[in-house]
Amino acid sequence: MSFSPQSAFALLGPEFADAVDPADFPAPQLRWWNQRWAEEIGLDHLSAADRQRHFAAFAPLDGYPHVPLAMRYHGHQFRHYNPQIGDGRGFLFAQMRDSAGRLLDFGTKGSGQTPWSRSGDGRLTLKGAVREILAAEMLEALGVYTSKAFCVYETGDQLHRHDEPSPARGAVLTRLQHSHVRFGTFQRHAHEQAPDRLTSLIDHVADMYYPELAGQSGVDKTTAFLEAVTGASARLVAQWMAAGFVHGVLNTDNLNVTGESFDYGPWRFLPTYKPGFTAAYFDETGLYAYARQPEAVFWALQQLAAALLSVGEQDALVDVLNTFPDRYTAAMTNAWCCRLGVVEQSGSEAMVRAFITFLNASQLPFEAAIFDHFCADNSRISAAPRAYSGPEYEAFADLFASHRADRPERLSHAYFDRPDPVHMAIDVMEAAWAPIHESDDWSALHDLFAEVAQARAGYDLGRNRTGFLPEDTA
Known part of the structure; x- marks a missing residue:
């Protein structure tokens, strides 16, 4: 397998992302390299020096023409709308095709400040990076459709955090996943009253991830798009439930259009079956508790549907949303049969x-x-x-x-x-x-x-x- 770069998201234009520079790390040291997935995308041949050049300094991969892009999005965070967010400590580094021809993204976490960092330092602790690896590896083992931790470098930085002993060791993570287009990506462009951008996004997602939508247009394509995302999201949350997994932060910027699990912060796995079990210490009301995850994903899908109203037909979108309970029940049965x-x-x-x-x-x-x-x-x-x-x-x-x-x-x-x-x-x-x-x-x-x-x-x-x-x- 040869590395097969492909630009896709960058071609949407400057309204969707901002070009950024990666941080300069003082003493990078490789701590994790996912050789299985390096082979799958044709990067298993990289020397140690090339790995560091591409995944610690983020020099462009051979044949990939674009600089790193901090993606723009909004989101409901614990059900409060926040128009001030976007990629604040990560960026879209590159896109490529795997051996099956599927489009994949390299996204980062801890790679430095962006226009959306607000008061944050744009960095990631080493413990946070280790937690990302463990969550992704365990979920994959349990049959959950998850992003992959592709590579982690310890950076040599000393970071200060209120929820970890400080100073904490710094790290930068590169994750591999199908898409970083979030529900909140659509919310941003709806908030900015840009239906042309919403249409472009739907076309992009259909072309890259849902080829069965080819040939449709207008409100019918919008409905079919929401239907595809609803089915994928029902499958995802069912797989989480069968894995005993609690994501912890099911904000609309942490759910994507391919129904793929990603962004592992305060996650937990159930020790025993406890419907009210929460992952995040700051989830004081149990909004994202284990048994409330289907409700949380359904609520997020409703916000996505609301963002599509300017390019869709309301009754048709509502009809799609109303299929979620049955889709979830079917997906839940399938996920548990697989687990058993x-x-x-x-x-x-x-x-x-x-x-x-x-x-x-x-x-x-x-x-x-x-x-x-x-x-x-x-x-x-x-x-x-x-x-x-x-x-x-x-x-x-x-x-x-x-x-x-x-x-x-x-x-x-x-x-x-x-x-x-x-x-x-x-x-x-x-x-x-x-x-x-x-x-x-x-x-x-x-x-x-x-x-x-x-x-x-x-x-x-x-x-x-x-x-x-x-x-x-x-």
Whole structure:
């Protein structure tokens, strides 16, 4: 695979982004390189010097003609509209095609100040970068359509933060994902009463990510665009729920048009099933708690629809929004069947609901209960160290027994010889970070990365979803 650069977003024009210069970092040191994805986009050949030149100094990649662009957008932040935001500590570095011909973005985090930084320094802490890697790697292993942490350099900067011990070590992250076009991108141009820009954005998204919209125009294309994004968003939040993942900050600038999970700040994974579990210490009302994530995404879709009113037809847009509950229910059933390793069938929705009821009643470890039941009657339940009993469990077990295992040969993977699955509860992440903070010892983190990679190989969930994996070429 050769690197195949392609400009797309930059061609929309200067109203959509601002050219920026990256920060000058004093002592870059490579801390993470995603070789799997480097191979997928043709950058696996880069020397150490070239990696640093492109992903710490952000020299242009060969054949890519544009300077870094800080993207313009607005957004509802905890449901308060903010017209003062945009890429404040990151930029769109480059775009390219992968081996399946899909357009991908390189976006940064911690790369310096932009016109949208406001009072921020535009930087990222090393701990924040490590958290981004862990979230993306774990979510990919659990079958969630997620951005990838492509590369992280420690920068040599000392940063001051109120929520981390200071001074904190600095870092710059480059993430790889399909699109950085956010719901808030449309909100900005609607706020500025620029329907021509909204039309250009819809055309761009359709051409780059939803080719099935080709041939449509006008209000029909706007409706079809919202329908596509609604379906993708329902799938995403269903996958989060089945992974026990709490994003933490589901503002409209953190949701994008491809329905892809990204921007991992105060995330958490459930230790046990807790509907009110929150990730962000500043989410005092539980607005983005685990069980409220579907509601949050639906609310964000309503704001996107409102932004489209000048180029769409209101009744048609409302009709699309009204499909979200059924789309989410269907996506939720599919996501849980994938996680449990069973073939979806009639009665799967009732089985999923019974499993969730059992998880809530038992308070068994969330990930362990899934791990033990993976691949139905071929599973490792009989060898599990946990006791499965009680009326809630029996109700689930009766429904589960009627389901056929999906690719039960996966259970022969060494991952399923473990007594417990890898999980990413906060104590696990903190235990991997502590030796880095205390003595610059990275061994525990690398051991955790290896465990997550084993989980990814064992579950092998890429074939069960539409997503962002090399084998997903359909």
